[in-house]
Amino acid sequence: MYGRKVKLRFLFIVIVLITLILTIFLILKSLEENVVYFQSPTEIKSLTELKNSKIRVGGMVKKGSIEIKSNEVNFVITDYKNEISVSYSGAIPNLFAEDKGVVAEGFLKDKNFFSATKILAKHDENYMPPEVKEALGDK
């Protein structure tokens, strides 16, 4: 029969393999749960079902749509084809302004209404998140 050493080594390899598979499974599983998808207002309009998971919506802040109260901010995100109303209470980044690109993270209430939990900050006024650029198409 096989010696003790070979058995030990075999056991070791099996343990390593099992750990590896478990690790990969664990990582992929939580990746699936914690990933935030990016969608444009147009994509949201064409959704067939509303999921209860966090998403990001990006586009331009519609001109004249910012309305600010003491505990929340309301505005409209548009990609010049479709638009969606957003309500948000929280910190507002410096470069948040009308007619500028914006990315809001939060939950869809329905196809026309988005409740944001975070508005993403940007560093550079000329910089536009790649998603927004793509969502706006050639604009």
Place this chain on the structure above:
Amino acid sequence: MIYSLIGHYSLILGLIAGLVLFYLSFKNFKNSIFLNSKILTFTFLQFFFVVISFLSLVLSFIVSDFSNETVFNNSHTTKPLFYKISGTWGNHEGSLLLWLLVLTLFIFIFLLRTKNQPVKYKILTLVFQQLIIVGFFIFLIKTSNPFNYLFPVPEEGLGLNPILQDPALAIHPPILYLGYVGSSIIFSSALAATSLKMISPNWAVHIKNWILISWIFLTLGILLGSIWAYYELGWGGFWFWDPVENVSLMPWLALTTLLHCIMVLERKSSLTSWIIILSIATFTLSMCGTFLVRSGILNSVHTFANDPERGLFILIFLFVLIFLSLFIFFFFHKDEKLNRPSFSFLSKETSILINNWFMMYFLSVVLIGTIYPIFLDIISSEKISVGPPFYHKLIIPFLIPFLLMMAIGPKLKWIKSRLNDKIYLILLLLGSILLAFLILKNFNQNFLINTILISSALYLFFVTIRDFFIRKFENISQNIAHFGFSLLILSILFNNLFSSEIITNLKVGETFDNSKTKIIFESVDQKKEKNYDSIIANFKIQSSNGKKDKLSPELRIYNQPVIATSEADIKTTLMSDKFMVINLVQNQDFFNVRYQVKPFMLWIWISVILISFGGLISFLKKRL
């Protein structure tokens, strides 16, 4: 004008010096009794040329020479001198020139300071290092030349992004690069040692210095970036799991693992393959960091300028290096099965190995979280982002055994240990659990996972403190670093658990009041500076226990380029930070106010300094 010429031609001379070095090394390698003195001369010359080139770029920035495209894009005459100089490496071209400067400096020091090692090894290390250096020269000259002409010469520059006009960020890139580039020496040396089959305890002692140097700088570099993000970005946190932060954390994890393995190799010839792989991985991850940040592939809030051609070049370069190193690893490395000392489960080596596995796990989590969105974008053009919950969920539970191993591991002997005299370890563990339970009970924060986490961090804390008294200066560097780590985890945990935040929109004169805190918006001052206008808002804060504070966050509107930035006002005390930041919403009277109380903030910074201080002591101890 004249500076750009000098800078450009010194770059080309540096490249030529690199090619000459290849030739000299080749000749010297065949006939290798002494190191050809010309090699040292040319290495110095190469370093000298890069210094000249770098200084001429600095001078171009100082005199605001807008015929230089890099200066035009990143500077402005009204900018303070300090930021004109730091603007040199605050952009893509300049920062790569800085990479090159450190690369050539390090190989020169390496040749100068390496004694008692075979000549062949020195030459081979030089060759591998020159491969990287020449690659960078070509990359710089071809795709991102810092000395491009502009004609007609513009009157005024575009200015430096205001958020980069900051003391911490002025020294952050050089420090970080010293860490990144230090890993290139480890890479070249590991490849040279593998080719010559001299991965041995002797080599480990010699390379450990370089590992320590890059590790210290990398740690401090990450710290500076984190401090900057804390007070400048106005989000009130110190780590956001942003891709740009992750790419600096990954080489740090690999380097830390390598540092621990090298200590095993110092004592006995084991883990050799693992060490070679880690050396390759550390440098590759550093390169990847540069590639991901500079190519614009990363979908990050930090993303600045980008250019696909640059990305492609670094990517090809990276693949060549990886392919070469793997080739050398598989064809030259023979794992010495002979005279391998016996292996025991209850030893320091085992505990280091176990923690190695944890580190690799943390590394893979960060790696997957960072590159998965890029990957998905390429194959399905779906845009996603991976947020903090992913990292927290996967990393936090595994910190518990990690911390316990960190506490127990150093108590074991190198070869084999007994458990007789280790009763105090169990007592301390019980004490920590009790204390953690009491703390959380007291603050009505009774979550099981938190109790266990705090217990294990406290455990490491107490075990290391005990060692300061019992073992005095024996292994003090390890002790300080591990103590720092326990302090870091504790501070982060308490910071997360007990932070409080108020976000509200206020007009001047209004008051926000919840039962605990009252925020009074007293007045607004305006100030005019040379390169920005500022609005200073004055707030009075009253907490329910009668404490009063005055905070005056500032909003700056820079004129070149026109960008608004928030300057947080932070009152730091030993126990907690009070953090306030305001934003003005366009065309509205409301100020968006964010007020946070963050306990133990200062201790997060202190503990990271302690960790790197541990490394510094280990480095200095070898010289004494």
